Amino acid sequence: MSTVIRVGTEPAAFVGEAAFFDGDKAVPQNATLTLDEEARELVIALAQSEHRWPLNKIREVPDQAGRDVMMLRLDGDPVQRLFLPNRTLAPRLPHRTRRAPVSRPGRIAAWAVAAVGAVAVIVLLLVPRLANQLADHIPPGGEHALGEVTLTQIRSALDQTGLQPVPFCTAAEGMAALDQLERRLTAGLDLPGPLSVHVLDHDMVNAFALPGGYIVLFRGLIDAAETPEEVAAVFAHEIGHVISRDPTRHALRSAGSIGVLGLIFGDFAGGALVLFLAERLIDATYARDAEEAADRFAHETLLAAALPPSAIGSFFERLLKENGEPEGIVAHFLSHPQMGDRIAAARDATPDNAVFRPALTDPEWNALRKICRQSARDVPSEPPKSGVGWR
Amino acid sequence: MGARRRLLWLALKMDFLTILTLGIYRFWMKTRLRRWYWSAIRPGGHPLEYLGDPFEKLLGFLIAVVILAFYVGIVNLLLVFASFSLFQSNTAAYVASFIGVIPLWFYASYRARRYVLGRTRWRGIRLGVDPGAWGYAGRALVHWAVTLISLGLLWPRMTFMLEKYRAERSWYGTARIEQGGSWTMLYRAALPVLPVLAMLAIAALCFFTGNIGTAIGIAVLAGAAGIYAAVHYNVVSWKMLMDHKSAAGLGLRANPSPLRVFGIYIVGYITTIIVVAIPAALLTLPLLALQTSSTGGSMELPFSASAISALPEAVLIALTALCYFALFLLWGALRHAFVTMPLLRHYAETLTITGADALKGISQRARDEFSEAEGFAEALDLGAAI
Numbered sequence: 001m002s003t004v005i006r007v008g009t010e011p012a013a014f015v016g017e018a019a020f021f022d023g024d025k026a027v028p029q030n031a032t033l034t035l036d037e038e039a040r041e042l043v044i045a046l047a048q049s050e051h052r053w054p055l056n057k058i059r060e061v062p063d064q065a066g067r068d069v070m071m072l073r074l075d076g077d078p079v080q081r082l083f084l085p086n087r088t089l090a091p092r093l094p095h096r097t098r099r100a101p102v103s104r105p106g107r108i109a110a111w112a113v114a115a116v117g118a119v120a121v122i123v124l125l126l127v128p129r130l131a132n133q134l135a136d137h138i139p140p141g142g143e144h145a146l147g148e149v150t151l152t153q154i155r156s157a158l159d160q161t162g163l164q165p166v167p168f169c170t171a172a173e174g175m176a177a178l179d180q181l182e183r184r185l186t187a188g189l190d191l192p193g194p195l196s197v198h199v200l201d202h203d204m205v206n207a208f209a210l211p212g213g214y215i216v217l218f219r220g221l222i223d224a225a226e227t228p229e230e231v232a233a234v235f236a237h238e239i240g241h242v243i244s245r246d247p248t249r250h251a252l253r254s255a256g257s258i259g260v261l262g263l264i265f266g267d268f269a270g271g272a273l274v275l276f277l278a279e280r281l282i283d284a285t286y287a288r289d290a291e292e293a294a295d296r297f298a299h300e301t302l303l304a305a306a307l308p309p310s311a312i313g314s315f316f317e318r319l320l321k322e323n324g325e326p327e328g329i330v331a332h333f334l335s336h337p338q339m340g341d342r343i344a345a346a347r348d349a350t351p352d353n354a355v356f357r358p359a360l361t362d363p364e365w366n367a368l369r370k371i372c373r374q375s376a377r378d379v380p381s382e383p384p385k386s387g388v389g390w391r
Numbered sequence: 392m393g394a395r396r397r398l399l400w401l402a403l404k405m406d407f408l409t410i411l412t413l414g415i416y417r418f419w420m421k422t423r424l425r426r427w428y429w430s431a432i433r434p435g436g437h438p439l440e441y442l443g444d445p446f447e448k449l450l451g452f453l454i455a456v457v458i459l460a461f462y463v464g465i466v467n468l469l470l471v472f473a474s475f476s477l478f479q480s481n482t483a484a485y486v487a488s489f490i491g492v493i494p495l496w497f498y499a500s501y502r503a504r505r506y507v508l509g510r511t512r513w514r515g516i517r518l519g520v521d522p523g524a525w526g527y528a529g530r531a532l533v534h535w536a537v538t539l540i541s542l543g544l545l546w547p548r549m550t551f552m553l554e555k556y557r558a559e560r561s562w563y564g565t566a567r568i569e570q571g572g573s574w575t576m577l578y579r580a581a582l583p584v585l586p587v588l589a590m591l592a593i594a595a596l597c598f599f600t601g602n603i604g605t606a607i608g609i610a611v612l613a614g615a616a617g618i619y620a621a622v623h624y625n626v627v628s629w630k631m632l633m634d635h636k637s638a639a640g641l642g643l644r645a646n647p648s649p650l651r652v653f654g655i656y657i658v659g660y661i662t663t664i665i666v667v668a669i670p671a672a673l674l675t676l677p678l679l680a681l682q683t684s685s686t687g688g689s690m691e692l693p694f695s696a697s698a699i700s701a702l703p704e705a706v707l708i709a710l711t712a713l714c715y716f717a718l719f720l721l722w723g724a725l726r727h728a729f730v731t732m733p734l735l736r737h738y739a740e741t742l743t744i745t746g747a748d749a750l751k752g753i754s755q756r757a758r759d760e761f762s763e764a765e766g767f768a769e770a771l772d773l774g775a776a777i
Contacts, residue, residue, distance in 0.1 A: 019437065021515030021516075022515065023516075023755055024754050024755050025516075025751070025753070025754050025755075026514045026515070026563075026751075026753040026754070027514070027750055027751055028437060028514060061426075061430075061440060062423070062426065063401070063423045063426035063427045063430070064426070064427070064438070065394060065397075065398075065427050065438075066430060066431070066433075066438065067393075067397075069438075071430070071438065071440065078758070079515055079755065080515070081440070081515045083437060102446055103444070103446065105446075108446055108449060108450045108453070111450055111453040111454055111457070112453050114453070114457050115453040115456040115457050115460075118456070118457045118460050118461070119456065119460050122461060122464040122465065123464065126464065126465060127464050127468055130465065130469075131468065134468070134469075137476075138472060138475060138476055139476050141479050142472075142475035142476040142477070143475070144479070145475050145479035145480055146475045146481075149480070252468060252471065252472060253468075255467065255468055256464045256465065256467060256471075257464065259463040259464065259467050260460050260463050260464045
C-alpha cells in the first residue's frame with residue numbers, strides 16, 4: 001500500500017480503475033473511479049452510466065485472501081460490488097471496516113432461549129424422570145450389564161497411563177475377609193440380587209456403588225481406615241444405595257444427558273466432556289434425601305450387625321484432621337451442607353449402652369489391608385507397577 | 392507461502408476464540424475462514440464471495456439443538472434401557488441410535504450444501520440450490536442400500552445419481568446446472584481398486600498356505616494402495632462429473648491430479664502431526680511427571696475436593712486442559728494451512744470455465760431466505776473440512 005502524502009489542505013486527486021458488478025448481470029463493467037471531494041462521494045463512471053457511492057457508506061468485504069486488492073460494497077445495497085486491483089483508495093474510506101448490523105436479533109434471542117430451555121427441560125426434568133421410571137423396570141440381567149459397562153468405563157478413566165484399566169485387588173485372604181464383612185452386613189437383608197464387591201488398586205480414598213449390585217472400594221480407603229468398623233460403615237452406606245437403586249437411576253440419567261451436552265459443545269471438547277462425565281460417575285452426588293436414606297439404612301444395618309454407626313463419623317473427621325484435604329467420598333460426604341448433621345446423626349444412631357462385636361478379627365483385618373499387595377504376585381500377567389505415585 | 396502464513400494465523404486466532412467462548416465462536420470462525428477461502432479462488436480473475444452470516448449459523452444451530460436434544464436425550468435413554476434390558480449390552484443401543492441418525496445425516500448434508508452455495512457469489516451473481524433435502528435423504532438411503540447389496544459394485548452408480556440430484560437442483564444466477572454423462576463412465580475412476588483386490592487375494596492365499604509374514608506384508612501394502620485407490624476414485628470421479636456439468640452454455644474443465652492430491656494428504660498430515668507432536672511431547676511429559684508424583688495425584692480429585700484446599704491440583708487440571716485445547720487448536724489451524732488450503736488451491740488451479748460468452752446471458756436470482764443455515768450439520772458434527 002502506498003502512503004498518501006497530502007500537500008496543503010486538499011487531499012491528492014484520486015483516479016483509478018476498477019471492475020464494477022451491478023448485481024444483475026454476470027459481467028464485469030470497466031469503471032473509472034474519481035473522488036468528488038465536495039460531495040464526499042466516489043464517482044463510478046461506466047460506459048453508459050454513472051454511480052455515486054457516499055464515501056462514508058462504502059465498506060470493504062472482510063477476510064479476503066488477496067492483500068493487494070479490495071472488494072467494496074455499498075452499505076444498504078446487497079448486490080453491487082466494486083473490485084479494485086489495488087488498495088490506494090483505502091485511506092479515503094472512513095467507515096471501510098464497519099460491520100453490518102445484526103439482522104433480526106430478536107429471533108436469534110428467542111431461539112437461544114428456546115434451545116437453553118429445551119435442553120434444561122430435557123436434561124433436568126424429562127431425562128431424570130424417565131430414568132427414575134425405567135430404573136424400576138430394568139431386569140436384573142440388564143442392570144448388572146449396565147453396572148459392568150460403567151465399571152469398565154470408570155476403570156479406564158481412572159487410569160493415567162492410558163495402557164490398561166486400573167486393576168482389581170484379588171488376594172485370596174483379603175477377598176475372604178471382604179466376604180465375611182459382606183455376609184455380616186447383608187444377613188437378613190432383602191437384596192434385589194447378589195452383590196459384586198471389588199477393591200480397586202487406586203490411591204483415592206473413595207467408594208461407590210454401581211447398577212446391578214456393584215460395590216467398589218478403593219485401596220486408598222482401606223489404607224486410610226484404622227479399624228474394620230470404618231470400612232464396614234462405608235460399605236453399609238453403599239449397600240444402601242444399591243437397595244434404593246440410586247446408581248441405576250444415575251447411570252440411566254447420564255446415558256441420556258451425556259449426548260445432549262455433547263451436542264451443544266460440538267466436537268472440539270466432546271471427547272474431554274465424555275471423559276469428565278465418566279469420572280463424575282464415581283462421586284455421583286445423589287440428591288440429599290437419597291444420601292440421607294442411605295445413611296439411615298447404613299445405621300440400621302450396622303446396628304443389626306452389631307457394628308457401631310459412629311465409625312463413619314470418626315473416620316471422616318480424623319481424615320479431615322490428618323490431611324486437611326478432603327478427597328473422594330470424604331469430600332463428597334463433607335461437601336454436603338449438612339455434613340455436621342450427618343456426622344451427628346451417625347453418633348446419635350449409636351446407643352450408649354450398645355454392645356458391639358468386632359467387624360473382623362485381627363488376622364482378617366490384616367488380610368483385608370493386604371488385599372492389593374498380593375495381587376501383583378498372584379497375577380503374573382500384569383506387569384508390576386513402576387509408575388511414581390502408585391504406592 | 393505468505394498466504395499460508397496468513398491463513399495459519401487467521402485459523403489460530405479463530406480457534407483460540409472458539410475455545411475461549413466454549414465453542415460459540417465456531418460459527419464466526421467458519422464464516423471467516425470460508426470468506427478467506429472463497430476470496431482466494433478467482434475464476435477469470437474475479438474472486439468468489441462467501442456471504443454466510445454467523446448469526447444465521449448460530450440460529451440454525453439453536454433450532455437444531457431444540458429438535459435434536461429431544462432425540463439425543465429421550466430416544467437414546469430409551470434405547471440404552473431397551474438394549475440393556477433385552478440384550479444385556481449397549482451395542483444394540485449404539486447401532487440403533489446410529490441407524491436412526493443416518494437419514495438425518497443426509498438431510499443435514501444437503502441443507503448445508505444448499506446454504507453454502509446459496510451464500511456464494513461470483514461476479515456479483517448468486518449461486519443457489521432448490522429445496523429437496525428429504526428427497527435427497529431418501530434417495531441416498533436407497534442408493535446406499537443398493538450399493539451394499541451389490542457388494543460395492545454399484546458404488547459409481549450411487550456417486551453419479553446423488554451428484555446428479557444435487558447438481559440439477561443447483562443454479563448459477565438464472566442458469567440451471569445440468570449433469571451430463573452416465574454412471575458407467577465412473578468405473579474408469581475405480582480402476583486402481585483392481586490391483587488392490589488382487590493383492591488382497593494374494594495375501595489371503597499366503598495366509599491360508601501358512602505364510603503369515605508374507606500375508607501381513609502384502610496386506611499392509613494393499614492397505615496403502617487401497618487408500619490411494621480411494622483418493623484416486625474421489626478425485627477422478629469428481630473431475631468426470633465436473634467435466635460433464637453445464638449451465639446455459641457455460642462448461643467446466645477440471646484437471647486435478649490424483650497423485651498430487653494423494654501427495655498433499657500425505658505430506659500435509661505428516662507435517663501437521665510432526666508440528667503438533669513436538670509441543671505435545673514437550674508439554675505432556677513434564678505434566679505427566681508432575682501429576683503422578685503429586686501425592687494422590689489423580690485426575691478426579693479436584694472435581695470433588697473443595698476449591699480452597701485443592702489449589703495445586705486445580706492448577707494442574709487447568710494446565711492439562713490448557714494443553715489439550717492448545718494441541719486441539721494447533722491441529723485445527725495446521726490442517727487448514729497444510730491440507731485444506733493446498734488441496735483447494737490445486738483443485739482451483741486446475742479448473743477452467745469454458746464458454747465464458749454465455750455469462751452475458753446470465754442474470755441475478757432471488758436470495759434464498761434460508762436462514763436456518765447448516766444448523767443440523769453443525770449439531771451432528773459433519774462437514775468439518777472447511
